[in-house]
Amino acid sequence: MRGREMHWIRIDRYYDTGLKTQEDTPAENPELANPQTFFQPVPCQQCENAPCEQVCPVGATVHSAEGLNDMVYNRCIGTRYCSNNCPYKVRRFNFLRFQDWETPSLKLMRNPEVTIRSRGVMEKCTYCVQRINNVRITAEKEGENGASRGIRDGEIVTACEQACPSEAIVFGDANNPNNRVSKLRAQQRNYNLLGELNARPRTTYLGAVRNPHPDLAGPEKKEPA
Amino acid sequence: MSAGDTHVNSPEIQRLARVIEPGHSYATVTDKIASIVLTRPTSLGWLAGFSIAFTLMMVLMGSIAWLVTKGVGIWGINIPIGWGFAIVNFVWWIGIGHAGTLISAILFLLNQKWRTSINRFAEAMTLFAVACAGIFPLIHTGRPWMAYYMFPYPSTMGIWPQFRSPLIWDVFAVSTYGTVSALFWFVGLIPDLATLRDRATNKAAQIIYGMLAMGWRGSARHWHRYQSAYLLLAGLATPLVLSVHSVISFDFSIAIVPGWHTTVFPPYFVAGAIYSGFAMVLTIAIPLRKAYDLEDFITMRHLENMAKVMLATGLIVAYGYFFEFFMSLYSGNKFDVFLVQQRLHGPYSSYYYALILCNILTPQVLWFQKMRTNVAVLFVMSLVINVGMWLERFVIVVISLTRDFMPSAWGRYQPTFWDWSTFIGTLGLFVSLLFLFVRALPAISIAEMRELVHTSEDHE
Numbered sequence: 001m002r003g004r005e006m007h008w009i010r011i012d013r014y015y016d017t018g019l020k021t022q023e024d025t026p027a028e029n030p031e032l033a034n035p036q037t038f039f040q041p042v043p044c045q046q047c048e049n050a051p052c053e054q055v056c057p058v059g060a061t062v063h064s065a066e067g068l069n070d071m072v073y074n075r076c077i078g079t080r081y082c083s084n085n086c087p088y089k090v091r092r093f094n095f096l097r098f099q100d101w102e103t104p105s106l107k108l109m110r111n112p113e114v115t116i117r118s119r120g121v122m123e124k125c126t127y128c129v130q131r132i133n134n135v136r137i138t139a140e141k142e143g144e145n146g147a148s149r150g151i152r153d154g155e156i157v158t159a160c161e162q163a164c165p166s167e168a169i170v171f172g173d174a175n176n177p178n179n180r181v182s183k184l185r186a187q188q189r190n191y192n193l194l195g196e197l198n199a200r201p202r203t204t205y206l207g208a209v210r211n212p213h214p215d216l217a218g219p220e221k222k223e224p225a
Numbered sequence: 226m227s228a229g230d231t232h233v234n235s236p237e238i239q240r241l242a243r244v245i246e247p248g249h250s251y252a253t254v255t256d257k258i259a260s261i262v263l264t265r266p267t268s269l270g271w272l273a274g275f276s277i278a279f280t281l282m283m284v285l286m287g288s289i290a291w292l293v294t295k296g297v298g299i300w301g302i303n304i305p306i307g308w309g310f311a312i313v314n315f316v317w318w319i320g321i322g323h324a325g326t327l328i329s330a331i332l333f334l335l336n337q338k339w340r341t342s343i344n345r346f347a348e349a350m351t352l353f354a355v356a357c358a359g360i361f362p363l364i365h366t367g368r369p370w371m372a373y374y375m376f377p378y379p380s381t382m383g384i385w386p387q388f389r390s391p392l393i394w395d396v397f398a399v400s401t402y403g404t405v406s407a408l409f410w411f412v413g414l415i416p417d418l419a420t421l422r423d424r425a426t427n428k429a430a431q432i433i434y435g436m437l438a439m440g441w442r443g444s445a446r447h448w449h450r451y452q453s454a455y456l457l458l459a460g461l462a463t464p465l466v467l468s469v470h471s472v473i474s475f476d477f478s479i480a481i482v483p484g485w486h487t488t489v490f491p492p493y494f495v496a497g498a499i500y501s502g503f504a505m506v507l508t509i510a511i512p513l514r515k516a517y518d519l520e521d522f523i524t525m526r527h528l529e530n531m532a533k534v535m536l537a538t539g540l541i542v543a544y545g546y547f548f549e550f551f552m553s554l555y556s557g558n559k560f561d562v563f564l565v566q567q568r569l570h571g572p573y574s575s576y577y578y579a580l581i582l583c584n585i586l587t588p589q590v591l592w593f594q595k596m597r598t599n600v601a602v603l604f605v606m607s608l609v610i611n612v613g614m615w616l617e618r619f620v621i622v623v624i625s626l627t628r629d630f631m632p633s634a635w636g637r638y639q640p641t642f643w644d645w646s647t648f649i650g651t652l653g654l655f656v657s658l659l660f661l662f663v664r665a666l667p668a669i670s671i672a673e674m675r676e677l678v679h680t681s682e683d684h685e
Contacts, residue, residue, distance in 0.1 A: 002301075002303050002639075003303030003304045003305065003306070003636045004298070004303055004304065010633065010634070012631070012633035013633070014633075042631075042633070051480070051481050054389050054390065054479075055389075055390050055391065055392070055479065055480060056387055056390055057374075057375050057386055057387055057390040057392035057393045057396075058374040058375060058384075058386055058387060059384065059385075059386070059387035075374065075384070076367070076368075077366045077367065077368050077369075077371045077372055077374050077375070078297070078366045078367015078368050079365070079366050079367075079392055080302070080307030080308065080367070081307070081308075081390070081392060081476075081480075083304055083305070083307045084305075084307045084308060084480060084482060084626060085480045085481055085482065087481060087629065087630040087631070088630070088631060088634065089304060089305045089629070089630075089631065089634035090634075091304065092304060093304060093307065093367065094296075094367065095296060095297055095298030095302070095303070095367075096295060096296040096298035096299075097296060119296045119367065119368070120296060120297065120366065120367020120368035121367060121368070122367075193631075194630055194631070197481060197630075
């Protein structure tokens with residue numbers, strides 16, 4: 001694959017053996033056999049102060065009024081500078097023409113609301129901008145006197161949110177304090193990934209709090225944060 | 226002039242101080258330089274050298290054709306290493322060009338007589354290096370046919386380039402640099418082109434040189450205007466020596482990647498550019514003076530002075546390396562500290578040690594005059610520094626990207642055949658252009674060398 005896989009949501013895995021350094025972990029160490037595992041899905045963080053936007057020479061990645069970090073595929077010339085400057089490295093590039101454009105039967109398979117990927121163009125998670133726009137259009141149609149009725153909380157369901165069986169992903173308008181997402185973000189265990197870089201990512205995470213029975217705790221030795 | 230002190234009578238000192246060997250008159254200078262172009266038969270060596278270089282240039286053409294057909298995926302770049310050989314080569318070539326501009330513009334303004342015999346081919350080297358460099362930003366994009374989006378043209382879409390991006394600054398810096406260098410070079414050539422026009426016996430040569438000479442008759446009025454124009458162009462080119470590579474370094478220092486985000490980059494890149502540029506001038510000058518018996522004009526003083534410039538700029542570069550490390554450690558930023566550890570102990574540490582060996586340790590032999598006046602040592606040293614400066618860019622551009630913030634997104638870089646063929650192909654393009662230049666244009670400025678004859682006779 002040579003770092004060219006095209007998924008937009010990377011699942012990061014981390015392992016904790018409770019040991020501090022690599023020198024402490026000889027291969028036969030029994031603690032290595034059963035480390036505590038963590039994982040974290042990392043899509044585009046949709047940064048407020050996005051490092052990628054500042055370096056694109058042609059303005060192919062820009063901010064929308066709603067705060068999305070939009071990717072304009074047909075403006076992208078493929079310098080890959082945005083990816084280099086992305087601290088999360090969540091952008092994906094079409095190094096070659098990965099998509100089969102010729103086979104007719106495949107054309108029916110594709111989502112008509114999403115741009116077909118083409119060679120030399122950068123891609124990333126869009127927060128499912130096509131679903132956002134569908135809901136916005138519906139809200140405008142159902143509004144009165146030409147005004148939108150407003151998008152209800154939970155009305156927009158992103159693909160990852162829809163697919164997640166444990167409902168760990170929540171999407172909504174963070175500007176409205178009564179929304180689900182705002183309430184979750186108000187919790188103390190809410191944190192930014194690499195927050196010290198001041199990219200101000202809009203995707204935030206909730207720290208997992210674990211409190212297992214001591215006999216079942218396994219290799220976990222430290223207090224959960 | 227080094228005259229005025231007591232050691233000036235020593236024959237050895239005098240030999241090393243000459244910018245032109247004694248015994249030359251206006252006629253011999255003109256004959257010697259013009260004959261390379263006009264009367265000497267094309268030698269077998271030239272043909273052999275040009276054939277090799279031309280073959281490599283065709284490798285470049287083939288590589289670019291395959292790149293456009295398939296996409297940049299034929300190279301070793303990936304996510305997270307979005308920039309590979311293309312950007313390394315771009316920075317390296319642009320850097321090489323800087324010595325030519327320094328010699329022709331800054332040393333001219335400083336009235337350094339030793340620049341005279343090397344400025345013409347050093348400027349040609351600048352132009353050809355910029356030509357090689359200019360290929361890379363274009364072809365490294367995913368869609369090179371859309372690269373014109375980077376120019377601020379009146380678009381019907383009403384979209385401008387994104388002026389906060391250093392890549393747009395590059396577009397302006399490099400295009401200005403190319404334009405000014407070409408103008409400066411051409412203006413300097415006009416009196417010599419007229420000399421060639423007057424001396425050519427071949428009708429076609431007379432017409433071509435005649436058109437290029439733009440009606441030069443050598444009147445006092447011509448000379449007066451020519452000298453004002455040349456001075457003005459030297460003034461215009463001077464800031465470019467500092468600005469162009471500073472702007473190139475912004476590509477990295479503006480970004481947030483550890484190993485790129487460093488304020489020392491602009492001065493350190495400029496010093497590195499001049500360092501590698503003088504190395505390249507030596508790489509060209511030493512075979513050139515040998516092949517065309519130009520030891521009278523490109524004297525030991527020239528070679529020694531260039532070696533001194535390399536030593537000085539090499540020390541500035543060493544200072545840059547030191548402070549890059551010091552500031553990373555002093556900052557206490559864990560990513561920067563980690564970068565230092567990676568440079569010294571990471572999977573690519575051998576490149577870093579090779580770079581230190583080539584750029585800092587080996588050139589210290591230039592402290593000794595014996596070494597600075599040994600042509601073989603200088604030639605080897607110039608090649609070592611060229612390699613070292615290429616490694617420097619490789620370490621900065623590629624290795625910084627392999628391990629940045631998130632361990633889950635770390636990667637490795639492996640150049641492919643096409644990476645190498647494109648790089649070697651630009652070497653072929655560069656050398657081909659140099660061969661053509663030496664054969665078709667005076668490699669040393671005839672008009673300016675005539676001025677030196679006058680001063681050297683006064684002196685003797």
